[in-house]
Amino acid sequence: MKKLILALLAVMPVVVAASEAVPVALPVEDSPVEVAPAQVEKKGLRVSVSTLNTSDSAIRATRPQDGETPVQPLNIHIGPSKLTLFGYAQGLYDMTKTGAETSNSFSIARIILMANAELTRKLSFFIMLDLAAKQSTKYLQEYYAQYAFLPELKLRVGQFKTPYTLENIISPTLLGNVSINEGTRYMAGIAGDPLYGNYAGRDLGAMITGDAIKASDGHYYLNYSVGVFNGAGLNTRDNNKHKDVAAMINVLPIKDVTLSGSLVIGKGNAREVDQFGAVALGEDYTRNRWSVGAQANWRPLKLRTEYMGGKNGPVKNRAFYAELWCRLFRGLDLVLDYDYLDKNTSLSKDAREAMPVWTRTSNYLVGLQYWFYKKCRLSTQYVFSDRNTGPDTKAWITQLQIAF
Numbered sequence: 001m002k003k004l005i006l007a008l009l010a011v012m013p014v015v016v017a018a019s020e021a022v023p024v025a026l027p028v029e030d031s032p033v034e035v036a037p038a039q040v041e042k043k044g045l046r047v048s049v050s051t052l053n054t055s056d057s058a059i060r061a062t063r064p065q066d067g068e069t070p071v072q073p074l075n076i077h078i079g080p081s082k083l084t085l086f087g088y089a090q091g092l093y094d095m096t097k098t099g100a101e102t103s104n105s106f107s108i109a110r111i112i113l114m115a116n117a118e119l120t121r122k123l124s125f126f127i128m129l130d131l132a133a134k135q136s137t138k139y140l141q142e143y144y145a146q147y148a149f150l151p152e153l154k155l156r157v158g159q160f161k162t163p164y165t166l167e168n169i170i171s172p173t174l175l176g177n178v179s180i181n182e183g184t185r186y187m188a189g190i191a192g193d194p195l196y197g198n199y200a201g202r203d204l205g206a207m208i209t210g211d212a213i214k215a216s217d218g219h220y221y222l223n224y225s226v227g228v229f230n231g232a233g234l235n236t237r238d239n240n241k242h243k244d245v246a247a248m249i250n251v252l253p254i255k256d257v258t259l260s261g262s263l264v265i266g267k268g269n270a271r272e273v274d275q276f277g278a279v280a281l282g283e284d285y286t287r288n289r290w291s292v293g294a295q296a297n298w299r300p301l302k303l304r305t306e307y308m309g310g311k312n313g314p315v316k317n318r319a320f321y322a323e324l325w326c327r328l329f330r331g332l333d334l335v336l337d338y339d340y341l342d343k344n345t346s347l348s349k350d351a352r353e354a355m356p357v358w359t360r361t362s363n364y365l366v367g368l369q370y371w372f373y374k375k376c377r378l379s380t381q382y383v384f385s386d387r388n389t390g391p392d393t394k395a396w397i398t399q400l401q402i403a404f
Helices: 002-020 056-060 182-187 349-354
Strands: 035-042 045-051 074-078 081-098 101-118 123-130 140-150 153-161 202-214 220-229 244-251 257-265 267-269 284-298 301-312 315-329 332-342 360-373 376-387 393-403
Touching: 140 202, 182 301, 182 315, 182 332, 202 244
Parallel strands: none
Antiparallel strands: 035 045, 045 074, 074 081, 081 101, 081 393, 101 123, 123 140, 140 153, 153 202, 202 220, 220 244, 244 257, 257 284, 267 284, 284 301, 301 315, 315 332, 332 360, 360 376, 376 393
């Protein structure tokens, strides 16, 4: 009997503690403010789970330099730290006609999962995965630590988007052209440049960035980024002894207008033979880029345009695009886009026509997008690609985007 009494006394504190525990549950209904429906405290460490319903006006006010921003993230608070989970998915159907050949397919463009850990008010860590990446080496898109000394001075170290062109640093969830303009893809190292490779506009390195000179309405007049990168693309060790320097400056004279300039100065190591015979496989070559652009958001219109130039070795290239949104009525936008790319500006007409593949293109896009909830939309667009040589391309693309 004595042993039984001692055993009961031993388990009583555990039973009592379990009966006082509060289960953690997620909120079912949306809320315009952050709420913490459940909390657990043990030895002074507070744990809670909450969500945040970002307003439509805040989404519309997202700046290009803000990058990926959550809509209704799941926030897990552990003491002074906070872990924010969010993401989006983009699936599409496309029908493409190139010359006499026609193809059509359903596909998944992206399944992005993101986590941002605020360890302290100044120190944070961000990670991004693309579960739909066609190569396993590209599943891990971004990972970096950031320390905010001041709003004017933040240090970022890891893998992230190179600060070159507005279109490259904007989240794909906020681009009118769901395929990203061909000129930007080529110039920013996203896709299409065989010398550099297809690396989603990202690289490994270190960067300082910040916002300066705060206006009376709360926006900052100046945003800047300056970084040193491998110059070899995401998840890749440097393939030469050189480093790239990339910089961007954005001036906002008023809240809804951005004037931008950016550049990349570096040397790449050719992953393929240059189609113009100027750079050999494995050769180090000059890879410089620059851009000027602007974005204006004056409802019902939204305009973004950029002009880009650069060099792959001795070969000069140029690109330009202009994208316009016009709000027709609540949630529905008309999207117009013109995109131009010249991979070698020095080619004569005869030399250009003698090339086995196209070297210059103009792309024309007209489409509609319907925002049915926050950053969730259905887009449909027609794209005509006028190639200087070879068959032209016509495509009809429909994309469903879900963001959370």
